[in-house]
Amino acid sequence: MTSPATRPPIKLLIVDDHPIVLHSLVSLLTTYGPPVQVVAQARSAEEALVLAEQSQPDIVLTDLRMQPTSGITLIERLSARQPGIRYVVFTASTQDEHMLQAFDAGAAGFVVKESEVEVIVQAIEAVMGGSTHYPAGLMRALERRQQQPSLTAREAEVLALVAQGLTSKEIARFLGIDFRTVDAHRANIRQRFxxxxxxxLLRFAMENSKN
Structure with a gap:
């Protein structure tokens, strides 16, 4: 059995479009040391896609509200390329909609930006171990969604394009995501409703799409 002292470090890619926040995170987590090892840092989703291929991280710690490409889209695109990577969101937003979007994209951990470094490391360790690290607000939002079916923002986008008669591959090109992600959204909508x-699904899209 591998002891904590000899266990391989958790390779971390940090993504944030605010240089001060990014520098602070890298500094804090590098100083903290094991079990986390910062292997790359990126100031955009586009840069992160390149660095993830080079550094092969175990975990991506990403902001959500980045420009021009959001953290949610980064998770969707990177998941299609490197399905073994896991995701922890580091965000100032605690809005249900944003958390649900990240959850649907594949994020397994959420940490607010006011958190201490120990909390960030706890979330990273939990997600690396196959568990989750969700705030109470997300748990309540998930419970409400289970009680009353609704569309996420991304599902609404997909549904609007389904209503226009586009195929999964056409929708994927339009949204800049993998077509398998589109298929997953379509399947989720069909199951939920x-x-x-x-x-x-097409009839439902034509009747319910707002676009």
């Missing part, structure tokens, strides 16, 4: 066919 008990739509038994693609034709039923």
């Amino acid at each position: 008990h739509l038994d066919s693609s034709a039923a």
Whole structure:
């Protein structure tokens, strides 16, 4: 059995478009040391996609509200390329909509930016171990969504394009995401609203799309 002292470090890629926040995170987590090892840092989702290929991180710690490409889109794109990576969101936003979007994209950990470095490391360790680290607000939002089906912002975008008759690959190109992610969103919508066919999904999209 591997002891904590000899266990391989958790390789971390940090992504934030605010230089001061990024520098502070890198400094704090580098100083903290094991079990975390910062292997790369990026100031945009585009840069992160390149660095992830080079550094092969275990965990990506990312902000959500970045420009021009959000952390949510980064998670979707990177998941399609490197499915073994896990995600912890580091964000100032505690809005249910933003947290649910990140959850749907594949984030398994959420940490608010006011947190101490120990909390960030706890979230990273939990996610690396196959568990989750969710705030109470996200748990309540998930419970509400289970009780009353609704669309996430990304699902609404997909549904609007389904209503226009676009295929999954066409929607993927339009949104800049992998077509398998589009298929997953379509499947989620069908399951949540008990739509038994693609034709039923199209009718639902035409009746409910706001775009």
